[in-house]
Amino acid sequence: MVKVLVIGIDGASWNFIYKWIEKGKLPTFKKLMENGVWGDLESCVYYFTSPAWKCYSTGKNPGKLGAFSYWSFDKNTKELSLNLSTSFKSRDFWDILGNYGYKCGIVNMPLTYPPKKINGVLITGFPALEHKYTYPPELEKELKRYNYRVGHIGGLSEGDRALSEIRDMIKKRFLVSAHLLEKSHFDFFQVVIFYIDKIQHDYWKPMEENDQLYGSVIQDFWEFIDREMAKLLDLVGDCYVFIVSDHGFNALRGVFRLNVWLKEKGYLHLKRTYPKIESIFSFLEKIGVSRRFIVKMITSPNLMKLLRFFVSGQLIFKVGEKVISGETEMGITSLIENVDWEKTNAICVAENCLYILTSNDYRRYRDRLIEEIKDLRDPRTGEKIVKNVRKREDVYRGDYLHLAPDLIINPEDGYRFYDGIRKDLWDFSRKPWSGYHRLHGMFLAKGPTIKKGVRIDGARIYDVAPTILHIFGIPIPEDMDGHVLREIFEVKKESKSD
Numbered sequence: 369m370v371k372v373l374v375i376g377i378d379g380a381s382w383n384f385i386y387k388w389i390e391k392g393k394l395p396t397f398k399k400l401m402e403n404g405v406w407g408d409l410e411s412c413v414y415y416f417t418s419p420a421w422k423c424y425s426t427g428k429n430p431g432k433l434g435a436f437s438y439w440s441f442d443k444n445t446k447e448l449s450l451n452l453s454t455s456f457k458s459r460d461f462w463d464i465l466g467n468y469g470y471k472c473g474i475v476n477m478p479l480t481y482p483p484k485k486i487n488g489v490l491i492t493g494f495p496a497l498e499h500k501y502t503y504p505p506e507l508e509k510e511l512k513r514y515n516y517r518v519g520h521i522g523g524l525s526e527g528d529r530a531l532s533e534i535r536d537m538i539k540k541r542f543l544v545s546a547h548l549l550e551k552s553h554f555d556f557f558q559v560v561i562f563y564i565d566k567i568q569h570d571y572w573k574p575m576e577e578n579d580q581l582y583g584s585v586i587q588d589f590w591e592f593i594d595r596e597m598a599k600l601l602d603l604v605g606d607c608y609v610f611i612v613s614d615h616g617f618n619a620l621r622g623v624f625r626l627n628v629w630l631k632e633k634g635y636l637h638l639k640r641t642y643p644k645i646e647s648i649f650s651f652l653e654k655i656g657v658s659r660r661f662i663v664k665m666i667t668s669p670n671l672m673k674l675l676r677f678f679v680s681g682q683l684i685f686k687v688g689e690k691v692i693s694g695e696t697e698m699g700i701t702s703l704i705e706n707v708d709w710e711k712t713n714a715i716c717v718a719e720n721c722l723y724i725l726t727s728n729d730y731r732r733y734r735d736r737l738i739e740e741i742k743d744l745r746d747p748r749t750g751e752k753i754v755k756n757v758r759k760r761e762d763v764y765r766g767d768y769l770h771l772a773p774d775l776i777i778n779p780e781d782g783y784r785f786y787d788g789i790r791k792d793l794w795d796f797s798r799k800p801w802s803g804y805h806r807l808h809g810m811f812l813a814k815g816p817t818i819k820k821g822v823r824i825d826g827a828r829i830y831d832v833a834p835t836i837l838h839i840f841g842i843p844i845p846e847d848m849d850g851h852v853l854r855e856i857f858e859v860k861k862e863s864k865s866d
């Protein structure tokens with residue numbers, strides 16, 4: 369029998385689902401809350417899928433992982449690369465479980481592509497390609513029976529069709545999990561539901577406005593996940609169950625294009641005012657062809673299929689990157705190619721993160737940027753949009769601190785410091801995204817020695833890995849940043865480890 373089951377839900381947080389639980393719409397969540405402990409789970413800096421899921425699976429801050437966001441930026445070569453499993457320099461906690469002989473099943477875990485060997489099975493998750501995505505490799509053939517798709521965002525349809533594709537993919541995560549659990553024995557099992565994140569990004573405004581057509585999309589997905597979870601929980605019986613998220617969700621209030629601001633201040637220079645791709649977009653817009661339509665064309669599933677025959681994975685990711693954010697503006701990969709590095713002192717290559725390129729009076733320049741960014745305001749209200757701006761050494765610890773962005777912006781809730789570039793500094797359209805990440809996500813735990821019906825405070829994303837190792841009686845590695853959440857257990861377990 370499985371000892372620990374983790375259901376990961378990307379972008380889950382209590383702030384908006386609690387009302388549905390109270391109304392009895394999510395009975396599985398309600399039951400789990402009554403029979404376990406629950407509360408907020410504080411994510412990492414910066415609270416994005418990448419690196420957050422890796423902070424969860426390693427129990428470490430990004431300074432020990434060597435990757436800080438979706439992208440790694442090399443200040444010397446000015447190269448940008450997408451962070452994949454190999455970019456994160458640490459074991460996952462299931463590697464430790466495996467060393468102790470425990471068998472692990474991991475389904476749809478973000479940032480595990482390309483797959484590494486584990487003691488058990490691994491189906492990788494976003495970002496990943498639709499081939500060579502499992503360990504052992506032959507598992508992929510088995511998954512064909514289910515028409516299983518990893519489902520890279522660039523390969524999704526738009527609108528209602530995307531909704532049914534996502535629903536189908538989520539269904540299959542649960543089906544395949546049930547299949548694996550019925551077929552073999554696992555000591556630890558985990559499945560992540562990733563695309564609920566996209567649904568919440570896209571359908572937040574209709575939810576706020578009680579839109580007749582799309583107002584219930586997010587709630588419908590949650591009810592669907594609740595029902596699927598019930599079936600999986602029946603299958604695993606009375607084991608430890610954890611529900612965790614990588615970050616929470618909230619309304620998006622405004623998008624501040626940090627690179628446009630840097631450009632206006634004279635800190636960032638482009639070779640052309642409007643790089644080629646931007647001029648094409650602008651021209652086509654003038655003659656009435658929308659950006660959304662163009663991006664839809666270049667990222668249509670059929671074209672993506674065709675592309676895969678001709679180009680490398682990295683290039684597909686480059687195209688996919690344009691729609692990772694759902695934005696139709698010039699993404700960071702195109703921007704990088706157009707920067708005049710000789711004249712540029714600072715650049716934002718990942719949301720909320722700033723790299724400083726000047727070595728001239730680095731400290732003074734950094735302090736000046738902090739003061740200027742801290743003072744930024746929403747032009748509609750005059751209110752400040754930044755909680756604080758932190759230096760990397762105040763945020764991260766570890767051997768890879770030197771690779772971290774120099775400044776990390778902590779915005780007020782709902783503001784997005786975007787890395788793309790377009791004419792306007794601000795975007796208040798709330799299109800296509802109207803929902804955005806927030807720091808606090810979801811934690812829930814239930815099991816034989818866990819308290820019942822208790823709300824807990826202060827759990828952090830780093831604490832889950834050591835807590836699960838503790839349940840297995842395994843000593844906690846000293847380099848983990850998290851600690852065992854002892855307060856969730858009814859009977860305090862004796863452990864030599866920490």
Ligand SMILES: [Zn+2]
Pocket residue numbers: 378379416417418565614615
């Ligand atoms: Zn996420």
